[in-house]
Amino acid sequence: VAEFRGVERVYRMGNQEVRALDHIDLVFRKGEYWSIIGPSGSGKSTMLNVLGCLDRPSKGLYELGGEDTGLLDDDALSELRSRRLGFIFQSYNLIPQLNVLDNIMVPLLYQSNPPKDGEERARHLAGRVGLQDRLDHRPRELSGGQMQRVAIARALVNDPDMILADEATGNLDSQTSREILNLFDELHKEGKTIVFVTHEAIVSERAERVLVMGDGRVCEIRETAKE
Amino acid sequence: VAEFRGVERVYRMGNQEVRALDHIDLVFRKGEYWSIIGPSGSGKSTMLNVLGCLDRPSKGLYELGGEDTGLLDDDALSELRSRRLGFIFQSYNLIPQLNVLDNIMVPLLYQSNPPKDGEERARHLAGRVGLQDRLDHRPRELSGGQMQRVAIARALVNDPDMILADEATGNLDSQTSREILNLFDELHKEGKTIVFVTHEAIVSERAERVLVMGDGRVCEIRETAKE
Numbered sequence: 167v168a169e170f171r172g173v174e175r176v177y178r179m180g181n182q183e184v185r186a187l188d189h190i191d192l193v194f195r196k197g198e199y200w201s202i203i204g205p206s207g208s209g210k211s212t213m214l215n216v217l218g219c220l221d222r223p224s225k226g227l228y229e230l231g232g233e234d235t236g237l238l239d240d241d242a243l244s245e246l247r248s249r250r251l252g253f254i255f256q257s258y259n260l261i262p263q264l265n266v267l268d269n270i271m272v273p274l275l276y277q278s279n280p281p282k283d284g285e286e287r288a289r290h291l292a293g294r295v296g297l298q299d300r301l302d303h304r305p306r307e308l309s310g311g312q313m314q315r316v317a318i319a320r321a322l323v324n325d326p327d328m329i330l331a332d333e334a335t336g337n338l339d340s341q342t343s344r345e346i347l348n349l350f351d352e353l354h355k356e357g358k359t360i361v362f363v364t365h366e367a368i369v370s371e372r373a374e375r376v377l378v379m380g381d382g383r384v385c386e387i388r389e390t391a392k393e
Numbered sequence: 394v395a396e397f398r399g400v401e402r403v404y405r406m407g408n409q410e411v412r413a414l415d416h417i418d419l420v421f422r423k424g425e426y427w428s429i430i431g432p433s434g435s436g437k438s439t440m441l442n443v444l445g446c447l448d449r450p451s452k453g454l455y456e457l458g459g460e461d462t463g464l465l466d467d468d469a470l471s472e473l474r475s476r477r478l479g480f481i482f483q484s485y486n487l488i489p490q491l492n493v494l495d496n497i498m499v500p501l502l503y504q505s506n507p508p509k510d511g512e513e514r515a516r517h518l519a520g521r522v523g524l525q526d527r528l529d530h531r532p533r534e535l536s537g538g539q540m541q542r543v544a545i546a547r548a549l550v551n552d553p554d555m556i557l558a559d560e561a562t563g564n565l566d567s568q569t570s571r572e573i574l575n576l577f578d579e580l581h582k583e584g585k586t587i588v589f590v591t592h593e594a595i596v597s598e599r600a601e602r603v604l605v606m607g608d609g610r611v612c613e614i615r616e617t618a619k620e
């Protein structure tokens with residue numbers, strides 16, 4: 167369970183203030199399937215970053231699994247993240263010096279007890295996202311959509327409980343997008359909590375709940391027709 | 394006029410070969426309005442890079458404005474590019490140390506005779522893409538879609554004859570996308586040649602001609618219903 171209470175995220179630029187998140191009260195429960203949609207600059211990535219403990223609120227409370235994240239130091243937050251969360255970044259954040267397979271396996275390095283079948287999992291996931299013939303390529307030897315798919319596979323290699331995806335299909339053709347969304351559907355059926363940001367209304371309807379953002383606030387929450 | 398004759402772009406990876414472009418015969422004429430669509434990894438960015446003189450064919454001939462680009466050295470190619478082309482990259486390529494306004498003005502630095510009203514043009518374009526309140530932000534202080542819009546404004550500041558856009562609306566909500574495509578429509582009416590890559594079929598229909606790629610080849614060329 168992830169709970170936002172009165173959360174604000176404010177950036178000070180000189181004498182100006184940017185309210186990236188403005189009075190957010192929200193609960194995400196275990197096993198739910200959310201999409202987040204809204205105009206460019208409305209706070210979707212900021213919302214996802216706070217949800218994923220990559221950023222802290224300037225005001226208000228963010229509780230994850232009953233713990234007040236404001237009371238955890240950066241190391242504890244980082245530990246919480248690597249165990250429980252898989253994050254797909256809007257700008258991928260791949261390591262330029264590593265090939266596809268090693269990039270996918272990076273989260274395994276953070277674990278104190280990495281699973282023995284880590285490489286096998288990575289190869290399997292690379293296959294699931296269609297990159298089996300690109301395992302030895304570096305990021306700069308990949309197309310935009312291929313880089314996006316490395317980021318997706320990497321987020322899943324630790325078998326996280328919660329998957330946070332920021333525009334995970336933004337650079338994918340409709341066929342490949344559909345395959346990625348089918349993969350999210352499967353993971354959801356396995357009991358995982360999924361929250362993905364998208365700018366495409368069609369894609370947002372694949373979730374069970376849609377959160378519409380505007381100017382750093384929650385404008386609307388609705389349930390989709392999906393059973 | 395940009396003409397591809399028997400163009401190939403092959404990457405050698407160890408003993409394997411990746412055919413990013415495979416036997417391309419194609420003509421883009423002045424003032425035309427094209428979209429390029431196709432699966433992830435099918436060669437769209439490679440096609441655009443060769444078209445924009447950012448990459449050279451491994452085989453075959455690419456002629457731009459009657460000149461065989463194979464006979465031009467890198468400096469001459471770079472000169473040709475900065476005068477005539479505006480390029481919007483799939484990964485934006487903004488300069489981290491510069492703010493939005495300066496990033497938009499970068500192409501003016503490459504000109505031997507920069508127009509006096511360069512800064513005014515940059516401010517106007519920032520307004521056209523909705524970034525008038527972000528002029529002083531650095532790229533890392535922007536949302537994904539805001540960074541994309543800086544890349545769009547920058548490609549237009551030199552008033553180029555030909556605009557090449559690689560997924561220019563990939564991170565934009567539908568409203569902002571529509572505004573960018575309206576801007577492309579206007580530029581086309583002014584006589585500019587526009588070629589944009591998109592993974593969204595709806596967006597591809599905004600052009601007059603659609604080029605469908607697959608596995609490095611031209612699968613189909615069709616005209617849209619748009620008059």
Ligand SMILES: Nc1ncnc2c1ncn2[C@@H]1O[C@H](COP(=O)(O)OP(=O)(O)OP(=O)(O)O)[C@@H](O)[C@H]1O
Nearest residue numbers: 307309310311312404413433434435436437438439
């Ligand atoms: N430097 C490189 N070395 C080896 N292979 C490369 C290199 N750059 C690109 N490729 C390969 O060339 C193919 C075409 O790449 P390209 O970037 O043109 O695809 P694309 O159609 O733009 O894909 P996307 O929709 O995912 O952006 C891909 O399969 C990619 O892996």
Ligand SMILES: Nc1ncnc2c1ncn2[C@@H]1O[C@H](COP(=O)(O)OP(=O)(O)OP(=O)(O)O)[C@@H](O)[C@H]1O
Nearest residue numbers: 177186206207208209210211212534536537538539
């Ligand atoms: N470090 C920062 N300093 C100042 N302002 C920032 C910073 N980071 C983000 N912002 C601003 O906060 C707002 C929300 O950003 P956010 O990245 O959450 O938007 P978004 O909804 O994800 O947009 P997009 O759809 O374009 O990705 C934007 O207006 C942005 O300019």
Ligand SMILES: [Mg+2]
Nearest residue numbers: 211256536537
């Ligand atoms: Mg974002």
Ligand SMILES: [Mg+2]
Nearest residue numbers: 309310438483
């Ligand atoms: Mg591409």
